[in-house]
Amino acid sequence: VILEANFHKDELEKVKQLCEFNNSKVVLLYLTGDIEVLYDRFLYREMYKNRHPVHLTHPLRDVKEFEEYVSRWRNEESVLTRNYIDVSGCDRDVVFAKALETLKALEEKGS
Structure with a gap:
């Protein structure tokens, strides 16, 4: 299960290849949400969390630039396959519950 925002095409191709080589299944849970809330969370992490310096180099000056980036x-x-989960207005527990619900539905479907 991949539950991560920062895997993009190149990284996902490597993950897919590795899983195919090891005869393993991979599920991508793709979280989406309200862009302004995501931007606020992005700014909070940039300003108040003990972040690695590489994360502090984003030149995203406003919500419009952030929206274009996203x-x-x-x-x-x-x-x-992207299995979308809208996390607008959700706390961590609800996000986790939605992820489990999605995984269960995929398992029942045989995906």
């Missing part, structure tokens, strides 16, 4: 990745060519 949109570029959301519109990227899919390598693995």
Whole structure:
């Protein structure tokens, strides 16, 4: 299970290849949410969390630039099936519950 925002086409191709080589299954849970909330969380992490310096170099000055940045990745060519989960207005426990619910539904479907 991949539950991560920062895997993009190149990384996902490597993950897919590795899973195929090891005859393993991979599921991509693709979290989406309200862009302004995501931007606020991004700013909070940039300003108040003990972040690695590489994470502090984003030149995203406003919500519009952030939205364009996110949109570029959301519109990227899919390598693995994206199982979308909208996490707008959800706390961590609800996000986790939605992830488990999605995984259970995929398992029942045989995906």
